[in-house]
Amino acid sequence: EIVLTQSPGTLSLSPGERATLSCRASQNVGSNYLAWYQQKPGQAPRLLIYKTSNRATGISDRFSGSGSGTDFTLTISRLEAEDFAVYYCQQSDKSPQTFGQGTKVEI
């Protein structure tokens, strides 16, 4: 099973700052199979990024994804109040598909 390790566990930032979230895989993940989700308290996850760097429908261009192999990054260029949430990476390259443990972005 591919283990995804996200860092940091918690990111404390202010509105307007840049957030950089890391997702490291225990083995290579094809770039077509890495996604990022946002989850707010009491809500279902929402797809942000698919295929490493493609924004999902309706997602602000403040969100961008990059990476390859075992190292992937989600960047939020200028944090807004609505961005404070938990973010998960997911790989669907190898069965079983797995999620990282999450990074909480807090004020």
Place this chain on the structure above:
Amino acid sequence: EVQLLESGGGLVQPGGSLRLSCAASGFIFSDYAMSWVRQAPGKGLEWVSSISANGVTTYHADSVKGRLTISRDNSKKTVSLQMNSLRAEDTAAYYCAKLRTVGTTLYDAFDIWGQGTRVTVSS
């Protein structure tokens, strides 16, 4: 509007059974694979099961294999999760999720999620 609506959650005793359902609307249901993903209280996301668009191919996480079974009815636009021999560690919110890509793949991101249904396994 594309929507998934889960139902069927509740409180069940260890060893008991429950059947979750997910009703889809707003898209051509029979074109997409579907999955269940769960989240234990205060924990992260765990993929549970997936089923192909035509219902022929299924696969399940090892942690639920032989106890939880995914199925679908394309005529009714529903996907279900039959849960047997439930354990305390199955306690979670269960989300129904649609795969992003049309076709046969079972390996893709989840672009639409339901609001979740909560399952509590306790005596």
